[in-house]
Amino acid sequence: xxxxxxxxxxxxxxxxxxxxxxxxxxxxxxxxxxxxxxxxxxxxxxxxxxxxxxxxxxxxxxxxxxxxxxxxxxxxxxxxxxxxxxxxxxxxxxxxxxxxxxxxxxxxxxxxxxxxxxxxxxxxxxxxxxxxxxxxxxxxxxxxxxxxxxxxxxxxxxxxxxxxxxxxxxxxxxxxxxxxxxxxxxxxxxxxxxxxxxxxxxxxxxxxxxxxxxxxxxxxxxxxxxxxxxxxxxxxxxxxxxxxxxxxxxxxxxxxxxxxxxxxxxxxxxxxxxxxxxxxxxxxxxxxxxxxx
Numbered sequence: 001x002x003x004x005x006x007x008x009x010x011x012x013x014x015x016x017x018x019x020x021x022x023x024x025x026x027x028x029x030x031x032x033x034x035x036x037x038x039x040x041x042x043x044x045x046x047x048x049x050x051x052x053x054x055x056x057x058x059x060x061x062x063x064x065x066x067x068x069x070x071x072x073x074x075x076x077x078x079x080x081x082x083x084x085x086x087x088x089x090x091x092x093x094x095x096x097x098x099x100x101x102x103x104x105x106x107x108x109x110x111x112x113x114x115x116x117x118x119x120x121x122x123x124x125x126x127x128x129x130x131x132x133x134x135x136x137x138x139x140x141x142x143x144x145x146x147x148x149x150x151x152x153x154x155x156x157x158x159x160x161x162x163x164x165x166x167x168x169x170x171x172x173x174x175x176x177x178x179x180x181x182x183x184x185x186x187x188x189x190x191x192x193x194x195x196x197x198x199x200x201x202x203x204x205x206x207x208x209x210x211x212x213x214x215x216x217x218x219x220x221x222x223x224x225x226x227x228x229x230x231x232x233x234x235x236x237x238x239x240x241x242x243x244x245x246x247x248x249x250x251x252x253x254x255x256x257x258x259x260x261x262x263x264x265x266x267x268x269x270x271x272x273x274x275x276x277x278x279x280x281x282x283x284x285x286x287x288x289x290x291x292x293x
Contacts, residue, residue, distance in 0.1 A: 053179050053204055056125060057087040060208055060234055062172045063181065065243035068205070071185060071196030073169065073243075083241025084168055085151040086287045088131050089115070089144060090233045093283035095123060097132055100282045101141070110271055110286040111293070114141035127171060134163050144286040173197040181205070212238070212247040216262040217255060224269060225277055233284055235263060240291040267292055 055063065065073040065080050073080055092098040097120070100113045117136040122129055131151060135141075142150065149155055153164030174197075176182040181204050182197040199205055215231045224232055238244040244263065248256050271292070275285035 053181065055176075055179070055208070056128070057091045057230065057233060057237065058084050058127065058168075058172055059176055061087055061238050061241050061243060062169060063176065063205060063208060064212070064238055064246050065241060066173075066182070066197065066199065068199040068202070071182065071187075071198035072194070077242050079240060079242040081168070082148050082152050082154070083237050083291070084172070085148045085165070086240065086291060087233075087237050088128060088151065089147060090237065090284050090287050092123070092128055092132055093281055094229060094233075097121070097123065098135065098283055100286055110275055110282065110289045111143060111145055113143065113286065115144055115147055115283065116141060127165060127168065130165060144283065145290045148287075148290060170195070209247045209250070212244070213251065213259065216259045220262055224266060224274060225279065229281060229284060232266070236266060236288050237291070239263060239267065
């Protein structure tokens with residue numbers, strides 16, 4: 001009897017220790033969303049680059065839109081301003097700072113759900129931190145579409161003009177100058193002088209263009225959920241910003257047609273359905289919905 005009691009006691013003790021060990025391991029395991037955020041911070045696509053040349057979504061879209069020699073975006077492009085604000089929201093979402101409110105029992109649509117601040121930890125980027133501060137301090141919360149308009153200054157309310165992020169293109173260009181991608185010059189346009197930022201590091205621009213081209217040609221996977229989120233966001237927001245054409249311009253006719261056809265398949269996706277799939281970033285798809293609706 002004593003021997004049986006000892007064996008039983010030992011079995012209970014081993015089970016208890018195993019349970020505690022499993023619980024400890026579970027606590028040590030990072031939350032799925034936190035792991036995504038960590039990867040978003042560390043994994044910046046161009047793994048061969050130094051930290052100085054890792055670009056945010058906003059910088060990549062601006063770089064695609066800038067004329068290499070002239071150093072400024074097309075005067076006829078009136079889409080890039082709002083597109084850059086959309087990039088900021090996605091960048092903050094991929095870094096684990098923002099999320100959409102829960103859809104609730106009534107299954108609210110993406111565009112009717114509010115943007116919630118998940119973490120106010122600094123990102124190290126002044127523009128992102130400025131946008132994050134606005135979103136955190138605003139009550140009641142606003143939707144993705146409202147934030148794109150507010151951050152762009154496209155509001156009729158004088159009480160909301162303080163949300164506008166000013167000189168975004170100039171500030172992004174200065175970031176790229178600091179990273180050694182662009183340089184700064186002054187150009188005279190008859191009636192006025194303008195600061196321009198011509199390309200100085202063509203390697204980084206070529207790598208960016210190739211990344212966009214490869215994503216819809218050699219590395220095409222025909223499934224948005226198997227694509228890198230940042231690359232998918234870059235393609236869709238570059239299209240919304242009217243700068244994607246610049247990345248496809250060097251292609252031969254057959255490649256160009258194939259690439260644009262595949263981009264069109266991405267544009268025809270239904271964000272509501274895509275956001276409901278496992279592992280999807282809802283806020284990213286909400287931004288896509290705001291630009292493609």
